[in-house]
Amino acid sequence: MRRFTADDVCLLLARLRERTPLVQCLTNAVVTNFTANALLAIGAAPAMTDIPIEADQFARIASATLVNLGTPHAEQRVGMQEAARAAHEIGTPWVLDPVAVGVLSVRTRLAADLLAYAPTAIRGNASEVIALAGLGHGGRGVDSVDTAEQALDAAVRLADRYGCIVAISGATDLITDGTDVIRLSNGHPYLTQVTGGGCALGAVTAAFLAVGDDRLVATAAATAVYTIAAERAAVGAGGPGSFAVAFLDALASVDGSAIRASIAIS
Amino acid sequence: MRRFTADDVCLLLARLRERTPLVQCLTNAVVTNFTANALLAIGAAPAMTDIPIEADQFARIASATLVNLGTPHAEQRVGMQEAARAAHEIGTPWVLDPVAVGVLSVRTRLAADLLAYAPTAIRGNASEVIALAGLGHGGRGVDSVDTAEQALDAAVRLADRYGCIVAISGATDLITDGTDVIRLSNGHPYLTQVTGGGCALGAVTAAFLAVGDDRLVATAAATAVYTIAAERAAVGAGGPGSFAVAFLDALASVDGSAIRASIAIS
Amino acid sequence: MRRFTADDVCLLLARLRERTPLVQCLTNAVVTNFTANALLAIGAAPAMTDIPIEADQFARIASATLVNLGTPHAEQRVGMQEAARAAHEIGTPWVLDPVAVGVLSVRTRLAADLLAYAPTAIRGNASEVIALAGLGHGGRGVDSVDTAEQALDAAVRLADRYGCIVAISGATDLITDGTDVIRLSNGHPYLTQVTGGGCALGAVTAAFLAVGDDRLVATAAATAVYTIAAERAAVGAGGPGSFAVAFLDALASVDGSAIRASIAIS
Structure with missing residues (x-):
């Protein structure tokens, strides 16, 4: 791989802030607010349109779509199917975040259905990626019980089967297209102590995919910006509450020089 | 107009804090938390009762009601109809926030239905007001693509047709009853970088309408207090995250002297 | 009573942080984010699984379950019945928070149904506890119009009838098993100015019940840790916004020495 x-990260971040991509989020009830604020902070425009009929309409004007399975109520499940199908039909990028897949039956079946619409990227923790690939039973609800490296085979399998990028969040994040693997070691444990720390990355990934042609690079750039912002926010944070506030500030202020100074590609 | x-603003703010109006909010899933906290901070008592049967019951004991169309799930749509009808029947003020009307079909139809219950005030951005008046297609989701002044004709038309106040949020906010127009130039761009920055104003407007007899004055007072608090919060904020926190603090602490020192009526 | x-509080807090209990929350739309963050901060693992089928599945793997009636949509009501029944069947602790019971009919009926599954603890304000015991009409929505002492008879009656612990939030919190009463006078008025200030305590109570054998002690310990964290957060807070942030930090940092220095058992 090249x-x-x-430089890739800086270019895409600048482009994102210039274009303000409109990101449709069909996401869980716990993290809607944090996700919308993360998108606004990074420079995107969020819209949480997830009801039947409108989910389809909005997917056709959005720059990218996120489908996060955290609390998939019946009406939202219909909206998710509509949005993923519409994105697939018109060719806009969409991201699948398979929260707790493998542990719970409704979302596991839904995820299988949604894979038919060929997500541009899948973002999850190791246990979710393993479960989605049919290689394990999922973690303990939203918590991963596996490391990212343990999920690499599963990620490659998913990437090959669905022609998508797979991003596994962990102490070191892995992003793969099935052939190449990018490892990024930025971030901070505080991200795991704020609800939506992973979910909002799915939305930010959608925003980067809206402005990047190379899907592997765009997905990795999203992870890099997000985790570097987390590192910067952790400095001086007095706990998870003040970290979350500082993180939104850092998403808004992180720039090329911070990225060049901090990025940990391995 | 007088x-x-x-003085009008200070009087109503003092009365609001003395009476603690009970504000029912049927609002979108993204901003419920921020809206409830904004109401608590300003001195009102929020309750997000939005399910069928209870929405009607609660509208009959609430001091005012907000109906915000951001994520109008099927059950909530029924609740919205109940609450608006009940408020109309018993004569308590209610505010309509027509989020993304004109862009999406379900809420556009719902908004048309709700107008039959004569909202006391309509609060939206320019594109939403234009779309609600039937003069345009709405913005880009929740973003306005028009300025407040461009929406003034639409606002006057709505005010005349439904006998309501119309408040258009923008760099300069316009509040009109169809005859008189109040222009307020307080606020800060950070309000557009925090999700719910506009939505929570709809709830605060409902709280002011609960304590003010002159609806034009009450709606303008809500905008003034809200945007002056935003200005004060922006001082020293390090980004949208810390701004949102400081904004809730400012809503709780803003007082007569701050209002007199800062209000920008034009 | 012993x-x-x-010491009881310190022991349970240490055990909670060691075991990271998995707490299922079926709670209202306003406070999901704050509740999840409060659980993460204290050291528990939250999961807001509340849809039919999955609510049952998750209750069977969770360490404890919270059922909060704040915004009980139809689908969630089914999930609540499933989760409470499953917890009852397998013997994991579950907490009922009867928000606005007595005021609104749908949740009042639901609460009556849920009591059949013998909650381990009931947490509410005075008006809610009185209404749930059938001795009054509830407060003004989510606000209590009674003091905790006024609700003690009702709490004893509920504890006797359902064999549960009842915790009444107020300036002095009362926790009773029907025989013994623990009074705790920690806390800060800011907790009433942040939405979810009471609701998140229900979730934290579930987390403590997951690690404590003596249910009265565990419920009181949850209240003690929570309200002592609030006291510490209030120091230096500039208003309800900064308090809420500092409160999450304080939940994460509160320790044995803080508890010993501050606990106000009367």
Whole structure:
């Protein structure tokens, strides 16, 4: 693969802030607010349109769509099917975040259905990626019980089968298209102590995919910006509450020089 | 019209804090938390009762009701109809926030239905007001693509047709009853970088309408207090995250002297 | 009764942080985010699984379950019945928070149904506890119009009838098993100015019940840790916004020495 560098990240971040991509989020009830604020902070425009009929309409004007399975109520499940199908039909990028797949039956079946619409990227923790690939039973609800490296085989399998990017969140994040693997070691444990720390990355990934042609690079750039912002926010944070506030500030202020100074590609 | 002054604002704010109006909010899933906290901070008592049967019951004991169309799930749509009808029947003020009307079909039809219950005030951005008046297609989701002044004709038309106040949020906010127009130039761009920055104003407007007899004055007072609090919160904020926190603090602490020192009526 | 001491609280808090209990929350739309963050901060693992079928599945793997009636949509009501029944069947602790019971009919009927599954603890404000015991009409929505002492008879009656612990939030919190009463006078008025200030305590109570054998002690310990964290957060807070942030930090940092120094058992 061609090298993934800080330059890629800086270019896409600048483009994102210039274009303000409109990101449709069909996401769980716990993290809607944090996700919308993360998108606004990074420079995107969020819209949480998830009801039947409108989910389809909005997917056709959005720059990208996120489908997160955290609390998939019946009406939202219909909206998710509509949005994923519409994105697939018109060719806009969409991201699947398979929260707790493998542990719970309704979302596991839904995820299987949604894969038919070929997500551009799948973002999850190791246990979710393993479960989605049919290689394990999922974690303990939203918590991963596996490491990202343990999920690499599953990620490659998913990437090959669905022609998508797979991003596994962990202490080191792995992003793969099935052939190449990018490892990023930025971030901070505080991200795991704020609800939506992973979910909002799915939305930010959708925003980057809206402005990047190379899907592997765009997905990795999203992870890099997000986790570097987390590192910066953790400095001086007095706990998870003040970290979450500082993180939104950092998403808004993180820039090329911070990225070049901090990015940890391995 | 008689002049709208800082005195009007101070009087209503003091009365609001003394009476703690009970504000029923049927609002979108993204901003419920921020809206409830904004109401608590300003001195009102929020309750997000939005399910069928209870929405009607609660509208009959609430001091005012907000109906915000951001994520109008099927059950909530029934609740919205019940609450608006009940408020109309018993004569308590209610505010309509027509989020993304004109862009999406379900809420556009719902908004048309709700107008039959004669909202006391309509609060939206320019594109939403234009679309609600039937003069345009709405913005880009929740974003306005028009300025407040461009929506003034639409606002006057709505005010005349439904006998309501119309408040258009923008760099300069316009509040009109169809005859008089109040322009307020307080606020800060950070309000557009925090999700719910506009939505929570709809709830605060409902709280002011609960304590003010002159609906034009009450709606303008809500906008003034809200946007002056935003200005104060922006001082020293390090980004949208810390701004949102400081904004809730400012809503709780803003007082007569701050209002007199800052209000920008034009 | 044997004395309830700071040692009990310290022991359970240490155990909670060691075991990271998985707490299922079926709670209202306003406070999901704050509740999840409060659980993460204290050291528990939240999961807001509330849809039919999955609510049952998750209750069977969770360490404890919270059922909060704040915004009980139809689908969630089914999930609540499933989760409470499953917890009852397998013997994991579950907490009922009867928000606005007595005021609104749908949740009042639901609460009556849920009591059949013998909650381990009921947490509410005075008006809610009185209404749930059938001795009054509830407060003004989510606000209590009675003091905790006024609700003690009702709490004893509920504890006797359902064999549960009842915790009444107020300036002095009362926790009773029907025989013994623990009074705790920690806390800060800011907790009433942040939405979910009471609701998140229900979830934290579930987390403590997951790690404590003595249900009265565990419920009181949850209240003690929660309200002592609030006291510490209030120091230096500039208003309800900064308090809420500092409160999450304080939940994460509160320790044995803080508890011993501050606990106000009367």
